[in-house]
Amino acid sequence: MAWNSRVDHVAPFRVMHLLEMAQAREAAGHDVIHLEVGEPDFATPEPIIAAGQQALASGHTRYTPAAGLPALREAIAGHYAEHFNATVDPARILVTPGASGALLLASQLLVETGSRVLMADPNYPCNRHFMALAGAEIDAVSVGRDSGWQMDAALVAQHWREDTSLAMLASPSNPTGHTLSAQQLSAVLAAVAEREGEVIVDEIYQGLNYDDAPLSATSLSANAFVVNSFSKYFGMTGWRLGWLVAPEHAVEPLTRLAQNMFLAAATPSQHAALAAFTPKCRGILEQRRETLKERRQVLLEGLAGLGLAPDLPPQGAFYLWLDISRYSRDSQAFCERLLQEENVAITPGIDFAVRGGEHHVRIAFTNDVARLEEAVARIARFVGRL
Secondary structure, eight states, rough: OOOOGGGGGGGOOOHHHHHHHHHHHHHHTOOOEEOOHHHHHHOHHHHHHHHHHHHHHHTOOOOOTTOOOOOHHHHHHHHHHHHHOOOOOGEEEEEEHHHHHHHHHHHHEEEEEEEEOEEEOOOOOHHHHHHTTTTTTEEEEEEGGGGGOOOOOHHHHHHHTTTTTEEEESOOOTTTTOOOOHHHHHHHHHHHHHOOEEEEEEEEEOOOBBBSSOOOOTTSSSSSSSESSSSSSSSOGGOOOEEEEOOGGGGHHHHHHHHHHSSSSSHHHHHHGGGGGGGHHHHHHHHHHHHHOOOOHHHHHHHHTTTTEHHHHHHTEEEEEEEETTTTTTTHHHHHHHHHHOOEEOEEGGOOOSSSGGGEEEEESSSSSHHHHHHHHHHHHHHOOO
């Protein structure tokens, strides 16, 4: 049978192969340190769990409107007002099944066959795949230290073509953890607007900032499409809940798409998420952010002695993007050998980068300090043998 040819543009997630290998080693009795999957070891905060349980007990199990529970859309708008000094009409917010649902809506609205989309390389692979499945051609723009591992306005101007319609940014980014400043983001927004294009800003790791205050594109523009999630900062990965902030004129077609693609996000999850914005929950989440900041420092210090620490430390998210070229030019083989020989699971860079991924790996600091220190010791033994 012939499948849709666009499926050929969707590459497998190599980290899942590493995860299966790691789980098999665990089942065989090995002590594996998991630093491969982008999910911290924290449970969902108790206030959110309690709110979800109460929602179920109260019978909140029927559909909400396609754009989401009105109270939750208002709470998200209040979050932008309180923490980002941004005025966002709740009517511009669509609650979705995870940030993936938001990306699905945006991709179906903004691109079509033949559209060209700019995004940084490296980047989260699903961002590329969503756009490719909608028929777009992806122009992966190589970024590095000179641009702060972000696609800046100069790169947008350099790579924009006549048939480019969209630029996609991520701040903080996955896999590098780097952010765009307000000045940089404003410049990109202006550069795209000058070319009559659209911008999607992936803010899924917003709030997990360590060296600068969190920033939102909503405070700079009412025309950007902003994707966010309850998974990362709010600790609700398995609840599958995200949102999309859209320009006012885009809300009606996006709502039609949502009605047809998924009807609505999960109702109990939406009620549970209301508790994410309470002061009690905020205190828990900020404590966790400080814990992640400490973990980042432990890894940076430990890896520096091995020549593996990034020369530009990440400002956010919970990842380190490491250049392993002094030890290997095959990140997949490097990760597989590290797992087999030292029982440390990390992610090959080829999952994220169109170019240069074979020279990089991603480490997620999603384990406690003692486990991270043990992981560094094992990595030191491993590279010492290379």
